[in-house]
Amino acid sequence: MNRRSESIRNKLLPAGALCLLVLVWWGLAASGVIPNYMLPSPADVFGAFIRDFPVLLSHAGVSLTEAAYGLGIGTLLAFALACAMDRFALLEKAGLPLLVITQTIPTVAIAPLLVLWMGFGMEPKITLVVITTFFPIAIGLLDGFKRADPDAVALLKSMNATRGQIFRHVKLPAALPHFFSGLRVSASYAVVGAVIAEWLGGFEGLGVYMTRVRKAYAFDKMFAVIILVVIVSLLLMKLVSIIRNAAMPWLRYRQEGTGSN
Amino acid sequence: MELLETSGISKSYDSREVIRDISVRLAEGEIVSLLGLSGSGKTTLLNIISGLVRPDAGKVFLSGTDITGRPGQVSYMLQKDLLLEHKRVMDNVTLPLVIRGMKKEEAAKQANVYFEQFGLAGTEKMYPAQLSGGMRQRAALLRTYLASHGVVLLDEPFSALDMITKGQMHRWYLEVARKIGLSTLLITHDVDEAIMLSDRIYLLTGTPGEIRHEIRVPANRDDRKDFDLKPEFLKCKQEIREILRA
Incomplete structure (x- = not known):
């Protein structure tokens, strides 16, 4: 099978699985096995999505802003901490277990505390996004720094390179693929994190809107929000992939394997 | 001596x-x-x-x-060519000069003279993954030579x-x-x-x-x-x- 047909197959397979899932959903809703008020049909959800699109869009803008701030701050923090842990082994030994512990705390448990401490504004939402997005990036970077080729490090040492030069020319580029893998995961967490934080209080955002429509038992609108969150998360992940490809153009040639003897 | x-x-x-x-x-x-x-x-x-x-x-x-x-x-060349995959060929071969503090443009000017001699003419802007095994070794040798006394x-x-x-x-x-x-x-x-x-x-x-x-x-x-x-x-x-x- 050539590369082109393999690529088409790789795209068609998940699209087919998604279509199948929607068909099953449709079948369940149409057959009445699950009452329509509990599981609205895909057509009802699509209708609610179109009707409420302007409202959804304005709430999505708020959630996205929180997610973007949180992801940005989380990324910067993760970068700084991973660099410090790579530089000082003692800090890594002391800090890594703490970092892991922070990830065992459920998001829904810490969110109310954040609201109590910081109020109903954007701050607790952004903080929650920082907490959820920070870990995959920090761990990815730390792992990437460790995977730098020791022979390449030895080569630079033989050139009398400073620690900073070795970091810049070898370690950081080696960590970039791991950084982007972490960022991709974090991007998907960011919107979800913001929505969860909004559930617990606030004035705007997809989470706030979701709470309102839940109270009104408007299940079709709830599904419309869920679908929008999925779409926004997927778009964010795609954006990270685009940035990744632009930041690492050499990967294209490695994948193509254009060199020959 | x-x-x-x-x-x-x-x-x-x-x-x-x-x-x-x-x-x-x-x-x-x-x-x-x-x-x-x-x-x-x-x-x-x-x-x-x-x-x-x-x-x-x-x-x-x-x-x-x-x-x-x-x-x-x-200067030292190990068994592997150790070209840095994220750097273009020119940046790879001039790396020792840049590490010594030479400006990138000046290092490129110094390296340019040898590209033809080392059979690497036209590869300056390529990434190592685009080179054949022999060319990779030549690029690594040029880098070693430029780093040498x-x-x-x-x-x-x-x-x-x-x-x-x-x-x-x-x-x-x-x-x-x-x-x-x-x-x-x-x-x-x-x-x-x-x-x-x-x-x-x-x-x-x-x-x-x-x-x-x-x-x-x-x-x-x-x-x-x-x-x-x-x-x-x-x-x-x-x-x-x-x-x-x-």
Whole structure:
């Protein structure tokens, strides 16, 4: 099978699985096995999505802003901490277990505390996004720094390179693929994190809107929000992939394997 | 005066002596091989000469100056080409100059002169993944040359290449070394390669590794075309094999 047909197959397979899932959903809703008020049909959800699109869009803008701030701050923090842990082994030994512990705390448990401490504004939402997005990036970077080729490090040492030069020319580029893998995961967490934080209080955002429509038992609108969150998360992940490809153009040639003897 | 010289180098790891009392010398423009079986301490010696590792005893001199334990004085090419995949070929070969503090543009200007000579013309803006195995080795050699003060240490640089490409690289290296007057200390376990490329061969044998034999290759370096088919080559090879087997 050539590369082109393999690529088409790789795209068609998940699209087919998604279509199948929607068909099953449709079948369940149409057959009445699950009452329509509990599981609205895909057509009802699509209708609610179109009707409420302007409202959804304005709430999505708020959630996205929180997610973007949180992801940005989380990324910067993760970068700084991973660099410090790579530089000082003692800090890594002391800090890594703490970092892991922070990830065992459920998001829904810490969110109310954040609201109590910081109020109903954007701050607790952004903080929650920082907490959820920070870990995959920090761990990815730390792992990437460790995977730098020791022979390449030895080569630079033989050139009398400073620690900073070795970091810049070898370690950081080696960590970039791991950084982007972490960022991709974090991007998907960011919107979800913001929505969860909004559930617990606030004035705007997809989470706030979701709470309102839940109270009104408007299940079709709830599904419309869920679908929008999925779409926004997927778009964010795609954006990270685009940035990744632009930041690492050499990967294209490695994948193509254009060199020959 | 010798360009590069070591005197009485010894090194142990965890109380196990790896090399003992190694003295080698390399004159300007000369190619000298250090031939030995696996585990004879060849790479340890090169690490010491390049300044990456300090010897327990002995000194390394470059043009009479003591450079023991000082990296950055002699350039070093390891078994892998170690081109940085994220850097274009030009940025890879100029890396040692940039590390020394030279501006990127100035380093590129200095390197540009050699691209044609090293058979790399047109590859300046390519990534290493776009190069063939032979071209990658040439780029790594150019980087090693630009980092050097006229002396390069090569640790089995052609071992990963196929037989045909290796033969081409040998011929090319002899030519380029002659043109630019490069002095080379080559580590190899390939007897044919050592004879084809070198003026002299040191045989590193025993445990710990010691140099007990030095062989002068019986042919001028300018006269190495089809040398591997000549009786002198086979006689030299036979002599080396007997010593290594003993």
